[in-house]
Amino acid sequence: MHTLRTLHIVKNSVLLVLIFFGSLGALSAEPTADAGKTVFKNYCASCHAKNMKSALTGPPLANAEANWADYPREDLYAWIRNSQAMIASGHPRAVQIWNEYKPTVMTAFPNLTDEDIESTMLYIDGMAKGTYGAPAGGVVAENSAAGTQEASSNVLYYALFGLLMLLALILSRVINGLSKISAAKEGRVYQGKTLWESLTSRGMIMFTIFALIVLGGYTTVNKATDLGRQEGYAPEQPIKFSHETHAGLNKIECQYCHDGARRSKHAVIPAANTCMNCHTAIKYGSSYGTGELSKIYASVGYDPNTGKYIEDYDKMSNEDIEKIFAKWIGDQYVANNDDVTELDKVGEQLIKSEWKEIVSSLTSDVKESVAGPIEWVRIHNLPDHVYFNHSQHVSIGKVECQTCHGEVEGMAVVEQHSPLSMGWCINCHRQTEVQFADNDYYKSYAKYHEELESGDRDKVTVQDIGGLECQKCHY
Numbered sequence: 001m002h003t004l005r006t007l008h009i010v011k012n013s014v015l016l017v018l019i020f021f022g023s024l025g026a027l028s029a030e031p032t033a034d035a036g037k038t039v040f041k042n043y044c045a046s047c048h049a050k051n052m053k054s055a056l057t058g059p060p061l062a063n064a065e066a067n068w069a070d071y072p073r074e075d076l077y078a079w080i081r082n083s084q085a086m087i088a089s090g091h092p093r094a095v096q097i098w099n100e101y102k103p104t105v106m107t108a109f110p111n112l113t114d115e116d117i118e119s120t121m122l123y124i125d126g127m128a129k130g131t132y133g134a135p136a137g138g139v140v141a142e143n144s145a146a147g148t149q150e151a152s153s154n155v156l157y158y159a160l161f162g163l164l165m166l167l168a169l170i171l172s173r174v175i176n177g178l179s180k181i182s183a184a185k186e187g188r189v190y191q192g193k194t195l196w197e198s199l200t201s202r203g204m205i206m207f208t209i210f211a212l213i214v215l216g217g218y219t220t221v222n223k224a225t226d227l228g229r230q231e232g233y234a235p236e237q238p239i240k241f242s243h244e245t246h247a248g249l250n251k252i253e254c255q256y257c258h259d260g261a262r263r264s265k266h267a268v269i270p271a272a273n274t275c276m277n278c279h280t281a282i283k284y285g286s287s288y289g290t291g292e293l294s295k296i297y298a299s300v301g302y303d304p305n306t307g308k309y310i311e312d313y314d315k316m317s318n319e320d321i322e323k324i325f326a327k328w329i330g331d332q333y334v335a336n337n338d339d340v341t342e343l344d345k346v347g348e349q350l351i352k353s354e355w356k357e358i359v360s361s362l363t364s365d366v367k368e369s370v371a372g373p374i375e376w377v378r379i380h381n382l383p384d385h386v387y388f389n390h391s392q393h394v395s396i397g398k399v400e401c402q403t404c405h406g407e408v409e410g411m412a413v414v415e416q417h418s419p420l421s422m423g424w425c426i427n428c429h430r431q432t433e434v435q436f437a438d439n440d441y442y443k444s445y446a447k448y449h450e451e452l453e454s455g456d457r458d459k460v461t462v463q464d465i466g467g468l469e470c471q472k473c474h475y
Contacts, residue, residue, distance in 0.1 A: 031115050033132050036123030039116050041419055043109055052128040054407055059101060062128035065121055068093060077117055082108045107431055161211060168207055172198045228381035234415035235377040238361035239295050240288060248409035254401045261390040269376050272300045290332045291354050294325055298358050298370045304328045314371050321370055326351050379416055387475050398435045429467035433459045
């Protein structure tokens, strides 16, 4: 009788576990835009713009679903999993896309499930329409959506951990019951453990420690891989420099300011003297008036009142510097307000607030004087063991800045556009075609040149010339 009861306990415990894991499977199988964001980030973001409306290496995805509306849904799945196979089979839509975008080959993703693809379509649609992450607005909404997704994942892990604890407790009680049965058969009196004794037993403590180590290791590794590279990271800078105004509206080339990108490993942060090439003439900003330009002048020691650089500027006190810029800000306030003929209380308050901003932006715990370099906040970062050379990609590979950094010309505040992960780089190397034509750098690859000329090969990717070799990036 006791044996049957114990078997029933074990059976019910197993059923409970199966039901729970079945519910988890059903939950994970349900397509969601949050799950689609993860798929897009891991598989699609290296070639397709995340606003879904711009063309990068791959075409914009906003109308991808509508473009396949005349065909069975399974055809869209097949296209995403292996586009070249569909092209080879003569599928009309596949051939049409190939003729439009060849020779760029879409990477095959045979491991994506139907649910993965449907989730990605939900995310694409939400991003294209602006509904994903709304209505909180802008970066806050996007961060909120990301936080919701992370919180959802954490709840799943906590639930799994709780289930394992429950299972361990149930098994402990089952073992306790079996021991009692065995003792009864042998004519012994078995003193069973109480619930508290079971929870504080050596086995339970060891299991808890093991689970905490696994959970801690997972969290550490997961956070370490994201260290210094967060998509959407847009820190506040000491000067409100708008790429939208400079690169977008005024069409200034990226390499005019970031001239290191074509000739060195680093793109370099432009020195303030680069700004002064234009702003010795343009002294009143279109968005902030004197507010931000005065910070540049104060950092390099340029007196906008006289149009000359100040001698021994680095030896001047902040109080003496303040007098120069108080006059400048006040004069500009009067000159640019038609109904003001002399400095009033509003102008005096403006002088105080702008000078306070100058001091706040150009000084720190280790830099007391406003004179000196501007301490920009770094946005894009790679681990120390990763080698990346801008000139190799910009001058030799002819890679556009927007491929990695997104449409910077539309950013009022620059953010990290790409994940900058190892997988993202590898996918790019697998897909990107090397520009062999009229490129002396690749003259030594005689075999590939011959195969291209004979028609035996239609392209050469970065992967073909060693782009996936470990030592290329990890030296």
